[in-house]
Structure formats: structure tokens, C-alpha cells
Amino acid sequence: MAHGFSSYLDHFGFKQRPFSLTPDPEFLFWSDTARGAYAMLQYGLSTRAPITLLTGEIGAGKTVLLQHFIEEADDDDSLSIALVTNTRPNTREILQWLLPELTQSNLSDESKFLKVQEFLIQEFNEGRRVLLVIDEAQNLSLEALEELRMLTNINLGKEEVLQLFLIGQPELRDHVRRKELVQFAQRVAANYHLPYMQPETVLHYISHRLKVAGGRPNVFSKQAAMLIHDVTGGVPRLINQLCDMSLTYAFAQDDQVVKRATVQSVLDDGIFFAPVRD
Structure with missing residues (x-):
């Protein structure tokens, strides 16, 4: 992770961060x-x-x-x-x-x-x-x-x-x-x-934000997206946070795809903080 932030964008071909936590109408996903x-x-x-x-x-x-x-x-x-x-x-x-x-x-x-x-x-x-x-x-x-x-x-x-x-x-x-x-x-x-998003909606949501940011819609595998849904409960703000961390991990490993194992690594390292859900 010693590379500069610009390289993080360049690595995946993004023009901007796809998973910023700040609400942005440009990224509005029409579920x-x-x-x-x-x-x-x-x-x-x-x-x-x-x-x-x-x-x-x-x-x-x-x-x-x-x-x-x-x-x-x-x-x-x-x-x-x-x-x-x-x-x-x-x-x-x-x-x-x-x-x-x-x-x-x-x-x-x-x-x-x-x-x-x-x-x-x-x-x-x-x-x-x-x-x-x-x-x-x-x-x-x-x-x-x-x-x-x-x-x-x-x-x-x-x-x-x-x-x-x-x-x-x-x-x-x-x-x-x-x-x-x-x-x-x-x-x-x-x-x-x-309401919060269902599993299939989460997959489409992730792909949508990747495309708006200028990247490929299939950077995240379906298995990775399903794990992200399970962990976040379909909460967009938490999805953004976990996706951003997962992209950073994939970049550090020089991977072009975020796999389920990539997301799991983020979770295992304990850097993603998710509130307890009912």
C-alpha cells in the first residue's frame, strides 16, 4: 500500500473514487x-x-x-x-x-x-x-x-x-x-x-458505482458482492466503506478483481467497523 492514492485510481481505471462516503447525486442508483x-x-x-x-x-x-x-x-x-x-x-x-x-x-x-x-x-x-x-x-x-x-x-x-x-x-x-x-x-x-438493499440489488449497486467512476462494472466478483451484503446488511453507507477498503486491498495485492477472499481479508484484519444489527 505504499503507492500513492492516484495509483489506486489508475490501477482500476477510475476517474474518481467510486465509493466515497459523501452523498453525491451523480452516483444515485435507481433501485x-x-x-x-x-x-x-x-x-x-x-x-x-x-x-x-x-x-x-x-x-x-x-x-x-x-x-x-x-x-x-x-x-x-x-x-x-x-x-x-x-x-x-x-x-x-x-x-x-x-x-x-x-x-x-x-x-x-x-x-x-x-x-x-x-x-x-x-x-x-x-x-x-x-x-x-x-x-x-x-x-x-x-x-x-x-x-x-x-x-x-x-x-x-x-x-x-x-x-x-x-x-x-x-x-x-x-x-x-x-x-x-x-x-x-x-x-x-x-x-x-x-428499506435496505437485497443481495442482487447490492451487486447491481456496486457495478453501477464502478461504471460511474469510469471503471469496469465487474471489478467485484458476485461472491464478493454477496459477502459484502451479508456483512453490511445492504446498508449503502457501509457497502461503500467495505468496497473502498476491498479495492485498496486488491490494489496492494496487484489484483484486477476483488474476490470474496479479498473482502474476507479486510474483515479478518478488523479494519472494517460495522455496527451490530438486529
Whole structure:
């Protein structure tokens, strides 16, 4: 492994790392479940659903799917998107997410709500809908979720002026089902849960990322891919990590193919850290 990193890419003919851990829409793999989740986001937007939920386990690919959706939606001049990526438990800053200048004011919560209502109606009158997207929404308190529901109640006649997309881990669904949030749950018009990948999907996922990076799609043997699935449970983030390490081992051994034995060597050396799964 004394060779430089550029040689690691050159060895396999890659133009870039195929298994970076940073979410990148360029590498988005359209599995059946990813297509289903994306179709649900589009459905929620086009039908003007008050609240749309997208959930999935940690590392299941929610963020990269969301990034792609927002990139596509940004081309729509009739849509204003507010994206919140860092939420905290018990937050009371819902209104300021939509209207940042409220952070500089000493208005009461009621006055801030009226200011936001004026903003939403103004956007609507100028031909724009407002979409508030909250990532890691499982961190929101019950109080914050109730405040969000109240915002989605703002409408002009039959037209709602605000749509809400909540993206989060599975516990978000549990929160929404609590009896304290029955009114919130009634406004959820679209929802989808993104599961982990099945074995055959993992094989196609690996080949896809290899091709996008400029390499051969069959660098990993099928047996290697099956072992990677078994160890990672089909979690994309863990698959990327183990594949990257396996490529490094194959390069160090001057192999052109990552075999099952290559992956096993990574596991035997204990450098791949996988969380305990149920």
C-alpha cells in the first residue's frame, strides 16, 4: 500500500473514487425502492400534499435522493424551497426557517406567525408555492411538529400555500403515530419507507458505482458482492466503506478483481467497523 492514492485510481481505471462516503447525486442508483421513494416525493409535490414523509434506516440513501429531488425541483420557477438540514430536539425556530429576518426581531410568537403567513400569501400571489424540507426530522419535538402542522393550515380558499417534506429515520413514523399528533397524522398525504438493499440489488449497486467512476462494472466478483451484503446488511453507507477498503486491498495485492477472499481479508484484519444489527 505504499503507492500513492492516484495509483489506486489508475490501477482500476477510475476517474474518481467510486465509493466515497459523501452523498453525491451523480452516483444515485435507481433501485426499485429508490424509484418508489422518488415517485412518492413527486406525487406529494404535484398533488400539493400538506405533509409528505420519507423515512429510512441510517445510511439507506435518503439524503442523496433528497439532493437529487431538490436539484430537479430548483428548475421550477413556481416553487420556493426552504431546506433545513440540522434540526435539534425541542426547537422553537420553525418560523425563522421560513423567514430568516425574524431572527433579528423581538416579535412575539403570534406576531412572527402572522409575518410568516403574510410571506406565504405574498409568495402565492406572485405565483410561487413554498416547500419546506426538513432532513433528520426525527429530531423534532412533538411541539415543533405541532407548530409545523399549524403552518400547513394556512391557505387561500382551496389552495394551500405551504407544503412540508419531512425526511428522517424510522422513529419519525413512530412520533407521527402518537396520539398527541393525531391531527398531524391526518395531514400526511404521502409517505414512503426506504428499506435496505437485497443481495442482487447490492451487486447491481456496486457495478453501477464502478461504471460511474469510469471503471469496469465487474471489478467485484458476485461472491464478493454477496459477502459484502451479508456483512453490511445492504446498508449503502457501509457497502461503500467495505468496497473502498476491498479495492485498496486488491490494489496492494496487484489484483484486477476483488474476490470474496479479498473482502474476507479486510474483515479478518478488523479494519472494517460495522455496527451490530438486529
